[in-house]
Amino acid sequence: METDEELSVVLELPNDDIFYDKKEKLLQIKGFSPNERIYLRHSSEPGWMSAIVKVLVQIARIIHLNELELYFADDVHSSGEFYSPRNELEALNFIVSLIDTLLSSCKHWHTNVLQELQTTILGLISDFGDKNGMKAIVEKDHFCDQEELLLEWGKSNGVRTQLQIAYVKGAGRGAIAEKDLKVGDIALEIPVSIIISEELVLETDMYNVLKEVDGISSETILLLWSMKEKHNSNSKFKIYFDTLPEKFNTGLSFGIDAITALDGTLLLEEIMQARQHLHDQYDELFPALCTAFPDIFPPKLYTWEHFLWACELWYSNGMKIMFSDGTLKTCLIPIAGFLNHSLCPHIMHYGKVDTAANSLKFRLSRPCRSGEECCLSYGNFSSSYFLTFYGFLPQGDNPYDVIPLDIDSTEDKSMSSSTTHMVRGTWLSNNHNMYYYGLPSPLLDHLRRSRSPMLRTKTYLQGDLENELEILEDLRSIFDKMLDGMDETSLDNREMWSWDEKLAHEYKFQQRRIVSSISTSCLTGVDMAKNELCKCLAEDSLG
Numbered sequence: 001m002e003t004d005e006e007l008s009v010v011l012e013l014p015n016d017d018i019f020y021d022k023k024e025k026l027l028q029i030k031g032f033s034p035n036e037r038i039y040l041r042h043s044s045e046p047g048w049m050s051a052i053v054k055v056l057v058q059i060a061r062i063i064h065l066n067e068l069e070l071y072f073a074d075d076v077h078s079s080g081e082f083y084s085p086r087n088e089l090e091a092l093n094f095i096v097s098l099i100d101t102l103l104s105s106c107k108h109w110h111t112n113v114l115q116e117l118q119t120t121i122l123g124l125i126s127d128f129g130d131k132n133g134m135k136a137i138v139e140k141d142h143f144c145d146q147e148e149l150l151l152e153w154g155k156s157n158g159v160r161t162q163l164q165i166a167y168v169k170g171a172g173r174g175a176i177a178e179k180d181l182k183v184g185d186i187a188l189e190i191p192v193s194i195i196i197s198e199e200l201v202l203e204t205d206m207y208n209v210l211k212e213v214d215g216i217s218s219e220t221i222l223l224l225w226s227m228k229e230k231h232n233s234n235s236k237f238k239i240y241f242d243t244l245p246e247k248f249n250t251g252l253s254f255g256i257d258a259i260t261a262l263d264g265t266l267l268l269e270e271i272m273q274a275r276q277h278l279h280d281q282y283d284e285l286f287p288a289l290c291t292a293f294p295d296i297f298p299p300k301l302y303t304w305e306h307f308l309w310a311c312e313l314w315y316s317n318g319m320k321i322m323f324s325d326g327t328l329k330t331c332l333i334p335i336a337g338f339l340n341h342s343l344c345p346h347i348m349h350y351g352k353v354d355t356a357a358n359s360l361k362f363r364l365s366r367p368c369r370s371g372e373e374c375c376l377s378y379g380n381f382s383s384s385y386f387l388t389f390y391g392f393l394p395q396g397d398n399p400y401d402v403i404p405l406d407i408d409s410t411e412d413k414s415m416s417s418s419t420t421h422m423v424r425g426t427w428l429s430n431n432h433n434m435y436y437y438g439l440p441s442p443l444l445d446h447l448r449r450s451r452s453p454m455l456r457t458k459t460y461l462q463g464d465l466e467n468e469l470e471i472l473e474d475l476r477s478i479f480d481k482m483l484d485g486m487d488e489t490s491l492d493n494r495e496m497w498s499w500d501e502k503l504a505h506e507y508k509f510q511q512r513r514i515v516s517s518i519s520t521s522c523l524t525g526v527d528m529a530k531n532e533l534c535k536c537l538a539e540d541s542l543g
């Protein structure tokens, strides 16, 4: 919005945001309203631009917090807050789009300010990517003949790409930028006609049989179709199926030694349950379908091993896509399936078909230089989820690596009864002061209230400090027990391990690091609270 003299922008927290109240409160704590107008005034003062940028970024970050980030957001007045790479990129891209809108409609005398602002924000995005993105090592001695064939096939079917396929260290194939790509560029465009979705199955004999099976989902139907289509030499997608790995190596196919190595972690139970669920699903369908319809379900293609392969294919390569008619379907997307995951991705939004072009566009949210690997975000998942369903542990600090706590929060009147309490590595928090300790405030507040419902807020009075000591001791004992249950793991002999043992030990190492950071933070908190309590008692005895 602009007048002849004044150029301004309103950063609005949408009324329909499901976390409106919590975000409004955070904005207020930082001194902003949910409809904050920022004047974009050029000034001769040095630093005028960074002052504007600081405010814009602070507000944009809060507007774009997701549920988990909100849970861990400190409710204290401090500037320069950082929540997660996802949030940071989302916030900065939001400002870029606001400036784009202003630039498209503004008076020419304002364009200089806006362009300068645009350049500053794009610079921040680029710096952020340089600092937080992992640089993949391209393995030049691996050939990608089949992948090249798939690319050619794709291009002849309307694919447009600025990416090449190559092997990258530790991640199989990946997509490498052919030239410098900037924010807003489309790295890859896939026409809907080559997306593998349930439409393909509808006209088949297999569908006529499976639609009669009680409770079967369209995802399972497509999975069973892909098991057979993989071996169909006349398939339209033969070149795609030929590029798929023979083995996926996800947590679902962990051997007994790797499973045993997970002892003491929650992941052991999660993997066992996921496998049991798949086994049950398989046993419900087979061998019955092979016996009743051997032509449609040839027994040699529908073994448990083939079924597990297909499950791993769909878990690790399936993408949820919103089509132009509004339906959401899990799909396999040739070529896009080469994009690896990053915690600081280049591409954040790709799940919606562009109706005008009838294609899926992979647009960049941060620049990718020529020769650099271009990565997606697969979603905000924990490392245990990535390990189980994708077979890797993301490099770097994963903000979604949380340990859920089984604490009944129904008595907590200030929050919805569905609040799930959790913790994560306390090194991720900026606030390790008294009453915070790097631990999430909603958890601490809940524990404080359940011990002492009439609690005053965070005072240095004897009762509060004693309460504080007790909750920290209780928490610490939970995490010390957890640590005792996980024997120490050393990564020194990783060269001797099989792929699955390596992943299991790395995972356990990460979990121990998280748990021990929480225990240490509790202990530091206990020391702080004891210190304050001593001071308080000393003052009382003096006074």
Ligand SMILES: C[S@@+](CC[C@H](N)C(=O)[O-])C[C@H]1O[C@@H](n2cnc3c(N)ncnc32)[C@H](O)[C@@H]1O
Binding pocket: 170, 171, 172, 173, 174, 245, 316, 317, 336, 337, 338, 339, 340, 341, 342, 389, 390, 391, 392, 393, 394, 395
């Ligand atoms: C959609 S595919 C990506 C292409 C895959 N690299 C390939 O060669 O087919 C997903 C799989 O890639 C691998 N992957 C993706 N991101 C990764 C990462 N950041 N680190 C290691 N492996 C990764 C995992 O094996 C995962 O199951």
